Amino acid sequence: MSMIAAFYGGKSILITGATGFLGKVLMEKLFRTSPDLKVIYVLVRPKQGQTLQQRVFQILDSKLFEKVKEVCPNVHEKIRAISADLNQNDFAISKEDMQELLSHTNIVFHCAATVRFDDHLRHAVQLNVTATQQLLLMASQMPKLEAFIHISTAFSNCNLKHIDEVVYPCPVEPKKIIDSMEWLDDAIIDEITPKLIGDQPNTYTYTKALGEVVVQQEGGNLNIAIIRPSIVGATWQEPFPGWVDNLNGPSGLIIAAGKGFLRSIRATPMAVADLIPADTVVNLTLAVGWYTAVHRPKSTLVYHCTSGNLNPCNWGKMGLQVLATFEKIPFERAFRRPNADFTTNNITTHYWNAVSHRAPAIIYDFYLRLTGRKPRMTKLMNRLLRTLSMVEYFINRSWEWSTYNTEMLMSALSPEDQRVFNFDVRQLNWLEYIENYVLGVKKYLLKEDMAGIPEAKQHLKRLRNIHYLFNTALFLIAWRLLIARSQVARNVWFFIVSFCYKFLSYFRASSTLNA
Template sequence: MSSSNNINNNNSEICNFYRNKSIFITGATGFLGKALIEKLLRSCYDLNKIYILIRHKKGKTPAQRLDEFLDCKVFEKVSQFYPEYRDKLVVIEGDLVEPNLGISEKDREILRKNVNVVFHSAATVRFDEPLKVAISMNILGTKKVIDLCKEIENLKIFVHVSTAYANCDRPRITEEVYPPPVQPEKIIEAAEWMDDSLINLITPSIIKNRPNTYTYTKAIAESLIIKECKEMPCCIVRPSIIGGSWKEPFAGWIDNFNGPTALFPASGTGVLRSMLGHLDAVADLIPVDVVVNTLLAAGWYRGVERTKKTIVYHCTSGQINKLTWGMMNDYGVDCFLKNPFEKIFIVPNPHFTPHKSVKYLRTFFEQLIPAYLMDFFLRLLKRKPMFVKIQKKIKKAITILEYFTTHNWEFTNDNYLMLMKELNDPDKKMFNFDIKDLNWRSYIEQYCLGTKIFLMKEDVSNLNACRKNIEKMKRIQNLAIFSIYAIVFRFILLRSARFKTFIQFIFELAIKFRDYFLKSIQF
């Protein structure tokens, strides 16, 4: 296996670029960071070192966090090909919010002397993050990484990971950096002297027509790069909604509940029944392995100086291979019924609706009332209630997502398509980011299965039992609905004299029609 890999690597311009180079990665412990490191190790193993910025967290040292990080299933294939792959990884203790990234002078000197490539993917991706925190992470943190890059002696490329929604106040977004809503240094300065309560109070008036602090600060970070990196080789990659893997290292891998991933367990277990969304609006989902391959190709293209411009790449799907929220809903429901979760609250039947009244009615009758009833029974059994709490979490999550499910954007892909054409044949196979052949139905099914396996920790060998369980729940649910209708019909409607008269009239009319029909046949 490894010998054939080496043959392919020798023919790969991208692999040749990363050969013998050292790479510094921020955001390495995140979903995208893990996928990026895995791909580098598996396809560009001839690189020198990968330096990973890791901070202390929950009482664990960076070294301990690296051990946990590498226990992730995503590295299984790498460990089979290259058992000594851990030797390629070097922990750099630091934190994006600390002065000088919290990196010691000794480690900083190592980076200055050895690093050739920088991938900056660290950011707070929480849409509801307080503005001050988002500024510190996404803007000031980016500036600190740029300052480090300026010190690196042999930097070939600085790749900044942004988001396609940085300029979501525009319906049509091209691959360029737009003027920022405010100059980076001004917003950084304001965040330094304002206290938290004041900045939280005026956040809506600051971000204006952007939906959250994440998109607002990512837009400003882009303008910072253009301003600060004029003499530096760099590029910007803007992914849209990053989802589970398409092909690499295996289909359906996912390791967090961020973004639309949270919809799968919520909908698949029946606790989410309705949310606002336009069925024909584009769900601009992009698999994580497609994003990784785009990052590596973009780094190569600018790194070998095919261009000296700072190019922006939209890593998006809507204009190339369209997926709508309606399609995603239908494919998801099919998968929930075909490959059900083990613990189901109600038979899955989620729907997007553009009407707030429909959403509120369905939420009230199909989510809140059952949740309160279930908690009531749990209390009777002297168990801890949990369903109302789950509903509150779901409400918060979908309120954030509904901005994206109720709006439409057109992202141009000229630079993205140009980059694709620049790859030679081996690179088109090894670093494929052409999604025109992606089958969305198959992808969503794998994505749902990945959620079941990697996030819900469920055993797929129990699928037959899960399918029998959901069929049983369907029968119980249909019986319950029929019983409710019968009760309503018997005890409410039949008490009305007018309704009785109407029913009698219908029966008499039916009998007369039957008699007339029988006579006509005899004639």
């Protein structure tokens, strides 16, 4: 019997960010392994004209939860959606709901965050710092609380090369930042943002670092742990391989490469691609929840959930495997044949951006205009280039994350828990994982049918022929222009033609003799 699964039985669990990528996988695993848990409270905001209930039921009715329905048929009754906006005071939670949360919650998993790299500092601070502070305040009023698990990111200190499982101090105290956001106007915030974030690449990593300091400073007597995942990718094994439902991290770029939009990417092939599957993160998170509640470590422990030091894979290997998978499992209606390449040089990056990204987009938009349709490719390409510029920082560097706490926890688990809540990334076969990832992107993100693969392959063959035809025509035109202008080119041309003629004459003569 799994001790961890048994621990969550009968518990009331509060999850923020349950409608997000990681939150959904976390809920799924909890319901599947501990179907006798009492209730999961999820803080949700109404969105896109859907009520809370509709949002939550839509998640429960998705493919991700198919296995849950078998072991926990009454899953709909065990989830309680609470209307909340983490940007508001007291999260805009009603008094009754707040009372219920405060008096019943046993475990808190704080996953909600803004994960956009370009978010305005005010918003990023509100969600990643102030909301964390408020949640801690709420947690301190929960008499039955056993553990508070905060999800951060391994990149919260990415200005360092070697990162230990400790909370690093920030140059400016989070409290001062929170206060200043209240009275500074947007223009001034824009102006001081680069100075404040210093050597951090964006407001996301900066505010996640501040959030950790808040957790450490304001955790009081709570039993707290911090989890730092690196780049969270599709699921490895559970509930099935390759599940992913948003474009963050590599997923959007895999689509862009598979559809033929992405041709070149400024990345260091030997840099470590520190991906970590979503189910691995969730298994560690649940194990940490159990350990923190049962063993009550004296200080706040930080757990790195990374792959680079235990089972490294680099961007070069990952890119090649992604491309190899497109051969077997192509995406439908590709714009061009998938053929993305890595470059490390600024000049070649600009060159390929102009030649392989912008020029085809402009030509295609021209064609769309000519045929009376709305141009859209340039806009899409600009968005892709913007995304590339945002992720460049992370794909041209390698980091070393120590994993003592994570390894300590692994050895503290029973063999059964090590199996059910496996977070040993050394067992991961990257080639298999990446293939399943690409397949998952096709199935769950693009919602493409496997039956369409032969047609997609045909389409790629047509694109290849068009490509050859286009290149041949381009070469002939260029050559024709050259021999019209240059005596040297003309001489070379006459030499080639006379050589071919002589060769043919010789061939014809020898075949006549043989006959």
